[in-house]
Amino acid sequence: MSVFLETLIGGVLAGTLYALVAIGFVLIYKASGVFNYAQGSLLLFGALTFVSLTEAGVPTVAALAVTAGLLVFTAVAIERFLLRPLANRSPLTLFMATLGLSYLVEGVAQGLMGSRVRAVDLGIDDLPLFLGDIMISQFDLVAAGVAVVLVVVLALLFHRTRIGIQLRGVADDTRAALSLGIDIHRIWQIVWAVAGLVGLVAGLLWGARQGVQFSLSLVVLKALPVLIIGGFTSIAGAIVVGAGESLAETYVGPLLGGGITSWFAYGLALAVLLVRPAGLLGERQIERV
Amino acid sequence: MSDTILELTDVSLAFKGLTAINGLSFAVRRGEICALIGPNGAGKSSLLNILNGVYRPQSGTIVFEGERFHRMEPLKAARRGIGRSFQNNALFSGMSVLDNVIVGLSRRARTTLVEEALRLPRARAQEAAFRERARAVLRLLELESQAGTAVGTLPYGVQKKVELARAIVAEPALLLLDEPLAGMNAREKDEIAAIVERLNRELALTIVLIEHDLGIVLRLAHHVVVLDYGRKLADGPPETIRNDPDVIAAYIGTSPAALAA
Numbered sequence: 001m002s003v004f005l006e007t008l009i010g011g012v013l014a015g016t017l018y019a020l021v022a023i024g025f026v027l028i029y030k031a032s033g034v035f036n037y038a039q040g041s042l043l044l045f046g047a048l049t050f051v052s053l054t055e056a057g058v059p060t061v062a063a064l065a066v067t068a069g070l071l072v073f074t075a076v077a078i079e080r081f082l083l084r085p086l087a088n089r090s091p092l093t094l095f096m097a098t099l100g101l102s103y104l105v106e107g108v109a110q111g112l113m114g115s116r117v118r119a120v121d122l123g124i125d126d127l128p129l130f131l132g133d134i135m136i137s138q139f140d141l142v143a144a145g146v147a148v149v150l151v152v153v154l155a156l157l158f159h160r161t162r163i164g165i166q167l168r169g170v171a172d173d174t175r176a177a178l179s180l181g182i183d184i185h186r187i188w189q190i191v192w193a194v195a196g197l198v199g200l201v202a203g204l205l206w207g208a209r210q211g212v213q214f215s216l217s218l219v220v221l222k223a224l225p226v227l228i229i230g231g232f233t234s235i236a237g238a239i240v241v242g243a244g245e246s247l248a249e250t251y252v253g254p255l256l257g258g259g260i261t262s263w264f265a266y267g268l269a270l271a272v273l274l275v276r277p278a279g280l281l282g283e284r285q286i287e288r289v
Numbered sequence: 290m291s292d293t294i295l296e297l298t299d300v301s302l303a304f305k306g307l308t309a310i311n312g313l314s315f316a317v318r319r320g321e322i323c324a325l326i327g328p329n330g331a332g333k334s335s336l337l338n339i340l341n342g343v344y345r346p347q348s349g350t351i352v353f354e355g356e357r358f359h360r361m362e363p364l365k366a367a368r369r370g371i372g373r374s375f376q377n378n379a380l381f382s383g384m385s386v387l388d389n390v391i392v393g394l395s396r397r398a399r400t401t402l403v404e405e406a407l408r409l410p411r412a413r414a415q416e417a418a419f420r421e422r423a424r425a426v427l428r429l430l431e432l433e434s435q436a437g438t439a440v441g442t443l444p445y446g447v448q449k450k451v452e453l454a455r456a457i458v459a460e461p462a463l464l465l466l467d468e469p470l471a472g473m474n475a476r477e478k479d480e481i482a483a484i485v486e487r488l489n490r491e492l493a494l495t496i497v498l499i500e501h502d503l504g505i506v507l508r509l510a511h512h513v514v515v516l517d518y519g520r521k522l523a524d525g526p527p528e529t530i531r532n533d534p535d536v537i538a539a540y541i542g543t544s545p546a547a548l549a550a
Contacts, residue, residue: 181367181396
């Protein structure tokens, strides 16, 4: 029983971290209808910048502020030079553009800051905590706490403020939003900036777990099945499924043989796509033909 | 203020060689209801989309409120006070009626993102004012009782009214309505027509509308512009239009008697 609980708790914590990665996708997909392939590169870019700054002796808080500023600037630049010229193009065109962007960001980041593995020290002790005979990773606990706080803040921002209502308006019907005087470019900049900042937090937490280097951008690939199963438009879906997937990976995986873990989530995602293309909690799109 | 709020001169629009609007000129007087009529494909919706900046005309000029434009942009049009509704409802279906109308006030917003995010006093005051203004418009259109309902769950006719509420809440100088009566039964049509007339009379709102129901158009409009294949066929008060032989010919099968009905 304690093994199960331990896995369950560990799974929920790790799932929250997957969800953190997924949120970046969900935000951008909702606002601009594009699957942002560059999310992983932006995550790596943020983490790399932070690590390079701290290695150069910049205090943690200052490094965080500078990195955050740089990501906001990048978001504005992406909107201005990529999204705006391509407005009204097909989603596939936009997707291809983010694919190109991904290589650009990765290349620039590694060109400037190198590709060796760096450690991130966030000052969180990675000592196990014991709850009776259940062992919990202290780092995962703190990381999950940060993720939850971030989700709550984002939820408040997007549900309680006028910016949030406008964002939902843009997501729902772009031409109507424009006709009402919503500055769609501004909304895109805000959303990309927020996605970048969420990516930075995710990048730092994942980076602290596995080191900051190229493969960090692949974390997002693991978040992909989480997104598909949860539904592309649902942040809650991303969290629930993130937890579930992590649980399945650690618990069902070994039951079916060790090698299964890496593709298990993708298999599940495929199954969900066949049965319910909108995902478990996503909005079903109804299109008049 | 000039008597003419909007003037188009020699405006043409083509999509890859297919001409949608061909050298069109007409003017809209301040405070009137101007109806655009014509068969399907005559270029009515294209024209509305030019006025609101969705389409870019290849040639011609548009003068709105004394300012000359070669082309409008949707954001610019909205901020200069051109409001509109769409042919098929373009409401934010997941949101409540009230939220939909509040979004309609976007161009009136004066707060910054930081004020909004931190909910500083100015942002709160603006939010309260927006809410009050939106409720007032809902009262005007008798939609108060549905304020909290998700728009997607409402009947089509009610949704049309919500879209109207959203379009007028920011007090546009010019309101463009793309088939506000389409898909409605006779009773709903009369209700919306009465609302449009009231908005025009009580708020002195200038309205340009597209409508197929000729009976209602000829009763409601002060000024009718008839389009056919992107050209202007006739332009004048409804009494003149009703008896224009070119107009009657364009509506093949429609006798003058039916037009007058």
